[in-house]
Amino acid sequence: MPDIAVQECGNIEAAFDIARLNGLSLTDELKTGQTLDIACTTACTESVVGKLAADGVKPATAPSAEEVEAAPYGGIGYMGIEIDFVVK
Known part of the structure; x- marks a missing residue:
């Protein structure tokens, strides 16, 4: 979950929001193809999201x-x- 938060919101703090929104724990194992609702209620760090996307990371x-x-x-x-x- 923390990796998804960094990838989608640009910061690890968003992991708490994503977990809460989806009724999950930070340590829950996600299944292939599982869909998550993503809402970055913490400040999204666009520079991180953009850099990861540009580098294909x-x-x-x-x-x-x-x-x-x-x-x-x-x-x-x-x-x-x-x-x-x-x-x-």
Whole structure:
């Protein structure tokens, strides 16, 4: 939920508004395709929303099945090329 708040409203404080509006807890696990009502009652930080959109960054996006398969162990001590870092 906090990632969605940053992505949609530009600040983490909006997570409380989004959770309350949807009858959820901040720690509830969302389901794929689940629809949320988004209302940024806290001041929306348009510069953050715009920068994330311009850079194609979606902090609320979970790893794809391919990314999980490429680095099945994850966590501390494990890194996946092109997932955790880029080789140039």
